[in-house]
Amino acid sequence: MGGKMGLLFDATLCIGCGACYEACKERNGLPRTVAHFLEDRLSDRTYTVVKKRGGRFVRQLCMHCEVPTCVSVCPVGAFEKTAAGPVIYHEARCIGCRYCMLACPFGIPKYEWGKILPRVRKCDLCADRVAAGRPTACAEVCPTGATKFGDRQALIEEARARLRAHPQKYVPRIYGLEEVGGTSVLLLSDVPFERLGYRTDLRPEPLPLLTWQVLQKIPNFVVVGSVLLGGIWWITNRRREVRLREREEQEARRLSASESQEGP
């Protein structure tokens, strides 16, 4: 079976060396974008960055949600959450509506704005490497173990162990354990996560539930609505027919009455 894989990033261990940044660029064949990697931001040519935030170095990359918003919102199913953990993109399906970009709670999908035939770009958790049983490029090169690749469940255990071992150091929370239903990328930190630039107001329920609650009512709505409208039409139409018939009968009665008067 081999559970879903993921990453554990520990902000207390990151030294901002940029190895993950370079490894990501290299693995994805991405061009150089800025003079120094700390100035970079996520874009169609940069899938992970290291940022100075709140007195720590912190990484940004796709969180690979357990119930991904991008997978749910894409009208043509261009995103897929694989059993191994990565959320991947099938570019041949994409129509370019950019709903994934609007909807992603972490603001991860980026667009090739400069191209005539643009694609959505983001980290794919090195899906090919993970499928081959290897760690992601960023985790492979990390010299301090700040980015660690592994089975998500095992990483959660490890994060809990670190929290237990150093309760006075860490913020007592694993970021990504519950956010929008959980993510494959988990974070530990000794400064509040919002200071690292991570939203802490995200709900524990997956966002797709919000739209699914409405969407699942559609079949009932169509059936009940059609029957209701059909019924109303039948009643109003019948009423009109009756009215017409009554008028005709009155007319006929009047005619026959006048005839019978004239008759004999």
Add this chain to the structure above:
Amino acid sequence: MARWSLRRPSFWQIVFVIILGAGLYSTVIRFTGGLGASTALSDAFPWGLWVGFDVLCGVALAAGGFTLSAVVYIFNIERFRPIIRPTILTAFLGYVLVLVALLFDLGRPYRIWHPLVMWNPRSVMFEVAWCVMLYTTVLALEFSPMVFERLRLERPLRILHALTVPLVILGVILSTLHQSSLGSLYLIVPEKLHPLWYSPLLPVFFFISAIALGCAMTIFESFVSARAFRKRLEIDLLADLGKVSVVALAVYLVLKIQDLAGRGVLHRALEPTYEGRMFLAEMLLGVIGPILLLSLRRIRMDHFGLFVSAVLIVLGFIMNRLNVSITGMEASSGVSYFPSWTELSVTLMIVALGFALFGVAAKYLPVFPEMARLPASAPTEPPAVAALRRPWIGTTPLVLLLGGLFFVGAMGSAYSGLRYRERALAAAPPHEEEEPEIAEGLERFEIPPDVTFPQGEASPGPVTFRHASHLNWERPDCTSCHHEPFRILKGFGSTAPSSSRDWHDERHCGRCHDGRTSFSVKEDCTACHRP
């Protein structure tokens, strides 16, 4: 006569040609330069004017069509039959124009058919796509009798006539789904959309406001076509539509207030912020103002009063959709968005095409079939009775006063909102980051292994590269060497140390070993080459 109009085009024809020219020029930019070159959109703000106005407002144009066809065909209220065809034409054109706008906005417009075969029923956008396709088909069928009548094709007319009621029912269902699903699109961004607009009731709000807009648009276009084609106005019918609008708007207002209060954010409508003021503007312009105006029978029955009220509803509606799609999303996106001139000119072109197509259809097709030639002369009252009835203020001044009050109030509110945003942007402190703490990471730092370069033919000896002696131990930075060509990943590319390559050049060791940063590759060979 025709030759005369050819030589001297009317003012509106000139405007149309200018708009069309600018729009076509922008079209060329859009399809040769891509979305980046033609729009103000960005990764932080992926949906702009083309979604917020062209799609969200264009779809709502159809609301008059489904409301009236339900009233006439399902509820059998025959009175409204004379104005049903123009509303169906408007709905059909609205959808066609939405399709055109989508071709501009989609990154890959030639794949617009993908939702037909690639399904994701969990996506609101999938529902939207299917509603667009199905309802455009239904509207085309509802519209086609006008064409068939014109061409005197009896058979298809009979078939369509038999299908009328099922088609109308299908249309009402699809339209309800579609209007509401545009609101549902934003249900997925609870943390991004400002709480004045984000609500679990978004689909309901979109649906109700679309009905009000549908009636208002019918009133508006009846006035415009009455002028353009010198038709008689069905003022009684239109006033009744005004009543429907008021009911829809009142329901909307009550629900809105309840919803805001229930979520505990009602006070934010009065906060001196960009969003607060834009929200007030939208409510004054499109909801509260029109409710007040149209509640007065005198204004509702008055040509000018009804027209002004309808225009207010339309403007307020547009403002609401732009507030949901743009104003309410700006704060969380961290950027401010204003459409580029190319976006604006494409939108203008699409609107102008809508007017032009409506004009052409109205001219050549039986859109207004049961039009009376002349207004029936109203019975006149004796002057004394009329004088008694005369109100303290004329209807036109009253409309100007009330309508102007709400319009100016809304614009003032929006303006102060923009000022608040300016001030907020100016007050934002410069972003400065303290130097990060890395001591603990350094303790864990594992020095990458040494790399041995085998001895080449003319080489004095093999070279062993030691990471340990090439590191800045206070702030290690792998990227200073691990750009190309020094690859960082194992087994990737051509970085395996080989003797056949010259490593001395300024792209490799010579980059730092240049005599300035560090000793030069031209100096003592044995510094690196150890036999």
